[in-house]
Amino acid sequence: MPLFKCTFLGCLCPGVRRHGSCSLCNSHLCAKHLGQDFHRCPDWRVNEREYWLKSKEAEIAEITALLSKVNLRALRDRAAALRKVDCTVTPSYDHQSRPSVMGGMNYHIPIYFVDGVTWIYRIRRRNMTTTPLAHQNRLILSEAATYKFLSSRTQIPVPKVHDYSIDSPSNPVGVGYILMDKLEGKPLSNCDFKKAGKERILSQLADVFADLKQHPFNEICCLLDPDDLSVGPVLDESTIDADENGNLLLLGPFKSALEYRTSSIKHQIDLILRGESYTNNAIDAYLVHRFILDSVIESITQNExxxxFLKHMDDKGDHILVDDEFRIVGIIDWEWAQTTTQSEAFAAPLYLLDVGLYYSGSNKLNPKEVEFASILKKRGEVGLAEHVYGGRVAHRLAHCVGADSGDIEDLPNHFMGLLRAVFPGRNEGETWEQWREGAMMMYEKDEDLQNLIQRCSK
Structure with missing residues (x-):
């Protein structure tokens, strides 16, 4: 059963995940009804101004509806009772305050105590692009558990969690939440590195890697319960599904890297065949995922x-808050965190990559990656340094499997980069077009591919 059904009147097809969910018109749309003949919402690539105007209107309506579900008095009373200090709760949303109260997935209400302390009430946003409530509840529990693990067992700076609750009738506040300290600092991604600042950040990042290395896990999983820090399934959006009754289906935990990778790839192939993913380049995506499954994944996982180890799965730089002296104040937004292989957990964070070079398909390391690896090596963390030097395999794999960006040029670049990283020197001059032609011949008798070709030709 699809995670979302197309909401176009009379349509029985599955909604396209990610790109088929439109918060402007509150629709889940299949590949057909995403077309311009049916879906008339403005495209930011064609009319950016109209798109942002409509987006702003939709966002105001979304936050207004979300706040109407929050019992502000119950929230205030809960926070005051926990600290035994009076407080005020003042939700805000406008153009100027937006960056400080809202991200892509969450909205934050500040709680001001009379003694000057500030907490935030962190709640999941709700629009057509968000996952089902059962998944959101699991994310709340997993994020709270991850913060508890980090604050109790490591020296990694994170905000303290004071309370949490899922969406349920017993929640007097009305909406699932995490209550945590508000950290002062600015996102690292907004900072202009100076030489001394870069060295300080990389040195602190080395501390984080070395700390995480001291806490191994036996399974690839997400933390499940804040009370006992038990583990459960992987919660990444690309891995979730639903059964015929609409119940949430999750993958894992996994005892081996091969089991984890194989299960994830097979799930993505199912989504491609069902028309829920990679609808702009379904044949290319099918060939890539099949080839990785058949010919690449064993080579990648044989030494895994x-x-x-625990990894922050959205490490673009906005998850690290720093002060004016480039000291890390805290690392936030752990909602997607999971344990994974050493090669993935300790590959360089994405914010150290040269984005333009990387997305062009080049595997050349950014000087910041090289410097980071050098810092680790000087500290005696030779193994961690080697994972940074060899991190392109993990980076490319993450962008090849289930990472449907909507840009049909991304997948060929990432995939050819993956082949060059996994099999250096083999078919070095091969182009995407040459590889694709060979893959079409390799799988020419594959029934799923033939059905996909027939469907795409309609």
Whole structure:
């Protein structure tokens, strides 16, 4: 059963995940009804001004509806009771305050205590692009558990969690939440590195890697319960599904890297065949995922027998808050965190990559990656340094499997980069077009591919 059904009147097809969910018109749309003949919402690539105007209107309506579900008095009373200090709760949303109260997935209400302390009430946003409530509840529990793990067992700076609750009738506040300290600082991604600042950041990042290395896990998983820090399934959006009754289906935990990778790839192939993913380039995506499954994944995982380590899965730089002296104040937004292989957990964070070079298909390391690896090596963390030097395999794999960006040029670049990283020197001059032609011949008798070709030709 699809995670979302197309909401176009009379349509029985599955809605396209990610790109088929439109918060402007509150629709889940299939590949057909995403077309301009049916879906008339403005495209930011064609009319950016109209798109942002409509987006602003939709966002105001979304936040207004979300706040109407929050019992502000119950929230205030809960926070005051926890600290035994009076407080005020003042939700805000406008153009100027937006960056400080809202991200892509969450909205934050500040709670001001009379003694000057500030907490935030962190709640999941709700629009057509968000996952089902059962998944959101699991994300709340997993994020709270991850913060508890980090604050109790590591020296990694994170905000303290004071309370949490899922969406349920017993929640007096009305909406699932995490209550945590508000950290002062600015996102690292907004900072202009100076030489001394870069060295300080990389040195602190080395501290984080070394700390995480001290806490191995036996499974690839997400933390499940804040009370006992038990583990459960992987919660990444690309891995979730629903059964015929609409119940949430999740993958994992996994005892081996091969089991994890194989299960994830097979799930993505199912989504491609069902028309829920990669609808702009379904044949290319099918060929890539099949080839990785058949010919690449064993080479990648053969030395990945465990243990496994916790990783922040959205490490673009806005998750790290720093002060004016480039000291890390805290690392936030751990909602997608999971344990994974050493090669993935300790590959360079994405914010160290040269984005333009990387997305062009080049595997050349950014000087910041090289410097980071050098810092680790000087500290005696030779193994961690090697994972940074060899991190392109993990980076490319993450962008090849299930990462449907909507840009049909991304997948060929990432895939050819993956082949060059996994099999250096083999078919070095091969182009995407040459590889694709060979793959079409390799799988010419594959029934799923033939059905996909027939469907795409209609």
């Amino acid at each position: 027998q465990g243990p496994f």
